[in-house]
Amino acid sequence: MKQNRNLISRRSFMKTSAAAFTAGGLLPGMDADKHGSDPNPGDIRNYHPDMVYRKLGNTGLYVSVISLGGIGLIRQVASYALDRGVNLIHMSTSYNHGKAIRELKEALKGKRQRVYIALKDTFDRIEDVLNILGTDSIDILMFNRHSEEKVSDPKIRDMFENLKNQGKVRFAGLTSHDQVKACVARAVRDGFYHVLQPVLNQPALEAMDLDLRDAMDKGMGVMAMKSMKGMEDREMQVAYLKKLLKHPAVTTVNKAFPDFESLDLYIRSVREVLTGAEDFSLYQYAQRNRARNCMMCGECEKVCPQGLGISTILRSKTYYHDQLGDRETALSAMAEASFSRAQLEGCRGCARCERVCPNGIRITEMLADALEFQDGSCA
Ligand code: SF4
Ligand code: SF4
Structure with a gap:
């Protein structure tokens, strides 16, 4: 029954949370060694005693468990x-029409030597990026791909090897905003990428638990992104941060911070234990x-006759605009989805998308709301 599919199974919850109920213990499979925790501070770039650092898979880099997202960077x-x-x-x-990288x-x-930089796309203009940031190389080149076929595109290897041989990049990463679980599973099978950056909000973490563990076993680092999507409550955010950091495969939580206070709140929580x-x-x-709370699985898009980037x-609309209050990013992300007026008008509420959504999201209603926002903003 659809209603049952919309619920996290209680058995699944009890299984993955069993250790948390025993005095806030670690989740099964979690141990300090898997993350290479507690290395010598001298081996860590920009070390600070309040922060926790973990090894980013087989890259050998020790990264902070809180990392900075670029959208809206100040x-x-x-x-x-x-x-x-x-x-x-x-x-x-592309973030904030180029403003974010200028802020960076x-x-x-x-201070370039104090941080590692993960750069999304822009491969053909990497010289420009190096010049802007005043650096010789980028640490992780993130390929932004949203389907299994594109994840395995052989051109990616060629492009990466070429730039690596020139000394301009060191490691390859994959970031996905669509068909996220399928993309991660393919990347794990291929074993090419050093780092994965999946959307990891609550439903996505549950759905991808095994894929993430497979990634860890293959020595891939995991940067969780959009983890707080759909979570506006600050107390819940802190609890979820702790839950993410308990997961044996998650190396760092990548997040944009609008102010000092929210960053401080997250940093204060990195050594706290998730309670039952x-x-x-x-x-x-x-x-x-x-x-x-959409987890960007892409199932709805597979059946949409209008090919909308649902x-x-x-x-x-719901994350950038409603939750983060960032109207500019919301509009530019909608523009990136590049749907046409004809496609929109072709959407007559057939509701095929809703019938396959594992989260039971009222897609047609939310789409109408998002498009009304776009029309109003562009008028
Ligand atoms: S209701 Fe609209 S968005 Fe959903 S599947 Fe039908 S055409 Fe696509
Ligand atoms: S709306 Fe539902 S089916 Fe579509 S991507 Fe989000 S969670 Fe998946």
């Missing part, structure tokens, strides 16, 4: 993050919000 917050021990920043030249440039003046009560609250929260449209 130079003062980035600079403060460096002072608090953050040593990994994810960036794209200011924040990194004289918090884990149970997370379970209840997930049940209440499941039908509003998850991107929903993400733009």
Whole structure:
């Protein structure tokens, strides 16, 4: 029955949370050695005693468990993050129409050697990026791919090897905003990427638990992104941060921070243990919000006769605009989905998308809301 599919199975919850109920113990499979925790501070870039660092898979890099997301990056917050021990920043030249990378440039003046940079796309203009950031190389080149076939595209290897041989990049990563679980599973099978950056909000973490463990076994590092998507409550965010960091495969939680306080709140929590009560609250929260929380699995798009980029449209409105209050990013992400007026008008509410959505999301209603927002903003 559809209603049952929309719920996290209680058995599954009890299984994955059993250790949390025993005095906040570690989840099964979790141990310090898997993350290479507690290395010599001298081996860590930008070490700060308040921060926790983990080895990013087989890259050998020790990265902070809180890393900085690039969308909406503000130079003062980035600079403060460096002072608090953050040593990994994810960036794209497209974020905020190029403003974010210019902010990063200011924040990194004289400090490039304190951080690792993960750069999304922009392969043909990598020289420009190196010049902007005043650096000779990028640490992780993130390929932004949203289908299994594209994840395995042989051109990616060629492009990466070429840039690596020139000394401009060191490691390859994969980031996915659509068909996320399928893309991660393919990447794990291929074994090419050093780092995976999947959407890991609550429903996605549950759905991808085994894929992530497989990635860990293959020596891939995991940067969780959009992990707080659909989670507006600050207490729940802190609890979920702890839950993510308990997962044996998650290396770092990558997040944009709008101010010092929110960054401080996250950093304060990195050494705290998830309690049984918090884990149970997370379970209840997930049940209440499941039908509003898209995990970007892409199942709806496979059956949409109009070929609409449904998850991107929903993400733009509900996450960037409603949750983060970032109207500009919401509109630019919707523009990236590049759907035409004809496609929209072709959507007559056939509801095929809703019938396959594992989260029971009222897609047609949310799409109408998102498109009304776009029309109003563009008018
Ligand atoms: S209701 Fe619209 S978005 Fe959903 S499958 Fe039908 S045409 Fe696509
Ligand atoms: S709306 Fe549902 S089916 Fe579509 S990507 Fe989101 S969770 Fe998956």
